Amino acid sequence: MDNDFKSRLRKALDDAGITASDLSRLSGxxxxxxxxxxxxxYLPKQDKCYSLAKALHVDPGWLMTGVQQVVESDPWHxxxxxxxxxxxxxxxxxxxxxxxxxxxxxxxxxxxxxEDVDFMLQMxxxxxxxxxE
Numbered sequence: 001m002d003n004d005f006k007s008r009l010r011k012a013l014d015d016a017g018i019t020a021s022d023l024s025r026l027s028g029x030x031x032x033x034x035x036x037x038x039x040x041x042y043l044p045k046q047d048k049c050y051s052l053a054k055a056l057h058v059d060p061g062w063l064m065t066g067v068q069q070v071v072e073s074d075p076w077h078x079x080x081x082x083x084x085x086x087x088x089x090x091x092x093x094x095x096x097x098x099x100x101x102x103x104x105x106x107x108x109x110x111x112x113x114x115e116d117v118d119f120m121l122q123m124x125x126x127x128x129x130x131x132x133e
Contacts, residue, residue: 006040008063012056026055 013023020038024031029048036042037052044052046064053060061067109117 004040005043005064006038008066009034009037009052012053012058012063016056018056023052023055027051 013020016023018026020034021031023029024034027048029044029051033044033048034052037044043049046060049064050060053063056063109120112120
């Protein structure tokens with residue numbers, strides 16, 4: 001099943017719902033390196049494996065060896081206090097850095113029209129309102 005690195009990396013990518021290009025951006029590991037890992041051409045060094053695991057929210061030990069997988073219970077969880085009106089831009093950037101999925105959402109929203117962003121904000125307000133009820 002997940003008995004080799006390339007299989008575990010593919011599973012982690014699929015579970016995270018991101019592409020190899022997304023992983024490259026999130027981890028700082030080159031696209032060509034990730035392509036080689038997915039083909040099984042070679043294995044990453046420990047520092048790159050750690051970067052990949054952090055970006056994928058999996059245990060680095062599991063990614064390297066297949067032993068003990070630790071995944072965040074909610075990969076979309078992030079600390080909303082970083083987005084309070086009194087916080088600095090640096091605080092907001094740190095929150096984006098700490099949550100790769102939030103960062104991807106931000107990156108994708110940059111390509112939207114103002115109307116699309118307004119619509120997404122309305123949807124987010126509806127979701128939050130429903131959670132409160």
